[in-house]
Amino acid sequence: MELRDSRAVAESLASYTRDRLDESDFFSALSTGEVPLGHVREVFGQYFLWRGRFHRWLDACVAKIAPSGDAPSAPRVPGEMIGRLAQEVKAGQREVASSFLAILGVDDPSRIAVLPVTDAYAESFLRCYCPADRSAAEALAALAGRELSVPGRNEIIVSALPKHYGVTSGIDFFRPRTSYAMEHFRQLWQAFARDGKADFRQLFEAARLEIWEHITFWDDVYSAVLTDGHPLTADWVIAENN
Numbered sequence: 001m002e003l004r005d006s007r008a009v010a011e012s013l014a015s016y017t018r019d020r021l022d023e024s025d026f027f028s029a030l031s032t033g034e035v036p037l038g039h040v041r042e043v044f045g046q047y048f049l050w051r052g053r054f055h056r057w058l059d060a061c062v063a064k065i066a067p068s069g070d071a072p073s074a075p076r077v078p079g080e081m082i083g084r085l086a087q088e089v090k091a092g093q094r095e096v097a098s099s100f101l102a103i104l105g106v107d108d109p110s111r112i113a114v115l116p117v118t119d120a121y122a123e124s125f126l127r128c129y130c131p132a133d134r135s136a137a138e139a140l141a142a143l144a145g146r147e148l149s150v151p152g153r154n155e156i157i158v159s160a161l162p163k164h165y166g167v168t169s170g171i172d173f174f175r176p177r178t179s180y181a182m183e184h185f186r187q188l189w190q191a192f193a194r195d196g197k198a199d200f201r202q203l204f205e206a207a208r209l210e211i212w213e214h215i216t217f218w219d220d221v222y223s224a225v226l227t228d229g230h231p232l233t234a235d236w237v238i239a240e241n242n
Contacts, residue, residue, distance in 0.1 A: 003200035006189035017149045026222035033164025042225045045112040053122045064136035103170040117220040145207025151178040
């Protein structure tokens with residue numbers, strides 16, 4: 001594979017995403033309806049707790065791109081790309097997320113206690129890419145890799161929730177955007193190519209690792225829910241039965 005070829009790289013990472021989703025305990029079980037509804041609530045509750053902190057990942061990338069003193073110049077990333085990433089954390093998304101949780105039976109998201117695995121994932125990007133020895137290009141490649149994993153993940157979600165759990169509304173939040181994600185990634189990769197100094201092997205590994213991290217997060221949450229159980233699930237089930 002030619003690592004300067006944005007199409008080939010995007011397709012390779014999309015294929016890697018599909019393989020990881022096929023191997024995922026959570027997404028495999030969700031796709032067949034094997035995850036109990038209470039556990040579905042717990043897992044998605046943790047996802048939205050993480051997503052409420054996702055803006056910090058974007059902030060870290062913006063800080064890396066901004067010139068600072070004698071620091072090496074950052075890649076010339078198209079401004080609209082940051083705008084597109086910002087759509088991920090715009091104010092309206094929180095309301096949509098809360099509405100989705102309410103449909104699952106979570107009327108008060110503030111009652112959800114954050115799990116250690118969720119805290120660890122929320123901090124992982126910052127620990128990895130904030131240090132001065134990590135480049136803006138690496139951080140952006142990692143963030144774009146996570147975005148590239150989203151359509152495949154969402155395809156499973158929007159198929160499984162109506163089919164197995166009777167959730168037919170509120171899932172527009174998860175509608176797959178395959179062409180959008182692929183084009184976004186390719187534009188970023190082409191910006192790296194124009195920069196002329198990019199270590200494409202390093203950038204490819206950063207994107208690949210973030211795909212792995214993102215899908216592993218869901219599995220880690222699912223494992224924690226299965227192992228420990230959480231009082232909120234019991235409360236919601238009782239509320240349903242009443």
